[in-house]
Amino acid sequence: MSRVTLSRYLIEQTRSHNTPADLRFLIEVVARACKAISHQVSKGALGGVLGSLDSENVQGEVQKKLDVISNEILLEANEWGGHLAGMASEEMDNAYQIPGKYPKGAYLLVFDPLDGSSNIDVNVSVGTIFSVLRCPDEQQGETGDLGEDAFLQPGTEQVCAGYAIYGPQTMLMLTLGNGVKGFTLDRELGSFVLTHDTIKVPESTKEFAINMSNQRHWEAPVQRYVGELLAGESGPLGRNYNMRWIASMVADVHRILTRGGVFMYPRDGRDPAMPGKLRLMYEANPMAMIIEQAGGAATDGSQRILDIQPTSLHQRVPVFLGSKEEVLRITAYHRS
Numbered sequence: 001m002s003r004v005t006l007s008r009y010l011i012e013q014t015r016s017h018n019t020p021a022d023l024r025f026l027i028e029v030v031a032r033a034c035k036a037i038s039h040q041v042s043k044g045a046l047g048g049v050l051g052s053l054d055s056e057n058v059q060g061e062v063q064k065k066l067d068v069i070s071n072e073i074l075l076e077a078n079e080w081g082g083h084l085a086g087m088a089s090e091e092m093d094n095a096y097q098i099p100g101k102y103p104k105g106a107y108l109l110v111f112d113p114l115d116g117s118s119n120i121d122v123n124v125s126v127g128t129i130f131s132v133l134r135c136p137d138e139q140q141g142e143t144g145d146l147g148e149d150a151f152l153q154p155g156t157e158q159v160c161a162g163y164a165i166y167g168p169q170t171m172l173m174l175t176l177g178n179g180v181k182g183f184t185l186d187r188e189l190g191s192f193v194l195t196h197d198t199i200k201v202p203e204s205t206k207e208f209a210i211n212m213s214n215q216r217h218w219e220a221p222v223q224r225y226v227g228e229l230l231a232g233e234s235g236p237l238g239r240n241y242n243m244r245w246i247a248s249m250v251a252d253v254h255r256i257l258t259r260g261g262v263f264m265y266p267r268d269g270r271d272p273a274m275p276g277k278l279r280l281m282y283e284a285n286p287m288a289m290i291i292e293q294a295g296g297a298a299t300d301g302s303q304r305i306l307d308i309q310p311t312s313l314h315q316r317v318p319v320f321l322g323s324k325e326e327v328l329r330i331t332a333y334h335r336s
């Protein structure tokens, strides 16, 4: 049977689900940019791309060379095509304006160009996370700069979300709102090939992911829940659990999509002004859409992540996502 490439899948989606042609083009461009990022990441020390710069991003995090390289690859690939009204990135303080010499389009692209980049220098999987929104009609085609407000839409407004994971294989995981598909990069063809047609997160699990070193800072519901996980089969949950923490959200989420699990990055007492580490617009929202489309659940402990009304481009939220049974349990503990 002939293999289904990403391009063929998207053309078939255009026909069967009326996926607009310019959205199809946008996804193809992002996929090509991810291939270029994969190539840069795989060079490692040979490419002179490892290590940090003297600069910090808006998060106050030291930027890795590959953070900036990946960000530039995505900007340069997407700015000229006429499918975007603007872009926003973890690596840029403000929204990116499409240069006046290029046509503007209907969509907004929001991304973390290289998530988990602290793992690059130790050769652990990293990835690119992206989210696509429609630009509000009143802001499309304006000659003036696109304001941050155009991006501040709840995750339910995403028309597409996905990530690329640069691991032993480079894969692209994608949802257009009708399920999650997985594509593996065939480096001989140079194409992403459909290898995971229908991805479902198992409803229950025996595996959890959290950075245990922060335990003393957690709030009571998380202390209670993780205590029950650690109590194992003699505890209230009646089963033994395993733990994984890769400290690369893309890698942890990919494992959960593949075999189930619950991922947690809760708010903690270290900085009351910081309600968590992960960012809503380009980490939590796209991952929440993917997880929900695969039958899982994603909350901030109190509400569905996709329902959160953003108040700023780089705002952070607590994240609990994965196998529905466990996410609903930890969310119930927050409400009790």
Ligand code: P6P
Residues within 6 Å of the ligand: 115, 116, 117, 118, 211, 247, 248, 249, 250, 277, 278
């Ligand atoms: P910690 C990577 O920097 C990241 O944003 C996510 O990819 C990852 O889940 C988290 O931070 C890891 O945080 O505190 O365990 O290093």
